[in-house]
Amino acid sequence: MRTLSQLALSDEGFVFDPNTGDSFQVSATGLFLLQALKDGRGDDEAAQLLTEKYEVTLEEARRDCADFRSRLRNLNLA
């Protein structure tokens, strides 16, 4: 989680990792999730937040959160 909390996020969906100098682009929902995770929310809670803001079922949001988390791991961001 150390990396996650250090990420710099821009409203336009750009992400900068000061540890490596790498930049990333995220979708709007990706940015929303990243912000939630950065704030220390768990996957379930993040999924719940997604359903409150977006037109999505909890089931799909859960699945996408887990998937997003594994993607962050692949990118060495979590």
Add this chain to the structure above:
Amino acid sequence: MKLAYEKPVINKLRSGLMNKFGWSPAYARKVRTNIDGVSIDDLVERYGSPLFVYSERTARQRYRQMYNAFSTRYPNVQFGWSYKTNYLQAVCALMHQEGAIAEVVSAMEYDKARALGMPGDQIIFNGPHKPYAALEKAVSEGAVINIDHLDEIVDLETIAKKLGRTVHVGMRLNLDAGIYPQWSRFGFNLESGQALDAVKRMASGGKLKLNGLHCHIGTFIMDPQAYAREVEKMVKFGYEIEDAFGFGMEYLDIGGGFPSQSRLKGVYLPPEVAIPNIDEYAETITTALSHALKPGDFPKLIIESGRALIDEAGYLVTTVVATKRLVDGTRAYVADAGVNLLFTAFWYKFNVELDREAGGVNETSVIYGPLCMNIDAIDEGIQLPPLKRGARLIFSPVGAYNNTQWLQFIEYRPNVVLVTTNGEVEVIREAEDLSDIQRRERLPKHLELLKKA
């Protein structure tokens, strides 16, 4: 009001991904909502997924465009529809309606052409395997026979003796047209003198009269000049044997091999750029012909184009049945159609379209087919926005070789429909069920598990 949802995506940025015109490949996608005005939704609702869809309009347009390219430049042109490229009856019939005769390479294809109503003298019989009985039938029905090897000469002489008449035949040549690999396994080699020896053999036998030359230099030939070399060598050889043996060449059959707007794996340029226009081929070929032929001599130019006529008319509509994330982070989709239906996926990178707009940033993705086999991948490394289960992907061009080389393997083969020129949809091959697959099987009595009621 809640916001519209799109799946969360994060991608690493590499320099160069965003170009200086501000267009970002991260959002580029191709969408096709309909085929000739019939919506993809409608098609799938009525005929299921996966679904092969042919456009009659495109097939006829391609034929006319290509035929005109040649017939406006040379006075004696005949197309022969290459059955192996696509022998769905509707497709063959459409090509025959446009004016093509049949080009077949087996007893089965010969029977197919006859069953469809083509008379024997409207069939060109090629290929290395012409079983004696099929050959005899074809000769007696007046088919054009292009001899592949010496053993066939023996068979044809036997048939000529039996029929008590000379039999007109053509021969297939293989030659160096600068194409690699050279297809030297079919017909008689020109440069080594093999072809000339075969002609001598026919002349001395006195039962066969050679009246045509055939050659097919390969498939997906991207260089029009290769055909010019082919044609020059064929004409030169024709005049040589006319002088030596008195056999006049009534036709020159230059085979097929013209590319479609498909993308060969490993070719970086898109097909619109990499593939010469059909007029360039026609111009190069007919110019070479007019230089090589004696003034006033116009033997029939036979063209056996397959792929270039039908590939673009065929689409395969598929549905995403599952989404996965591979251990290395790659996004993967399982589609309901794979290499079982798209045999040409081994060589071609298809154009893949979505049936509707999808939000989200593109990710490098893999599309797998439904087979429980590692080889079953239709696209590895495609840029797609995140897709949900149920999303539809439309693959094209798939009209050439897939509906003949598809496998009845693991899955049933689906419906094939034709969107007609007036916008109606006709089923041209029904989806299979278990009875199609087991009809020819016999279960020995002692292996029966179910007691018959």
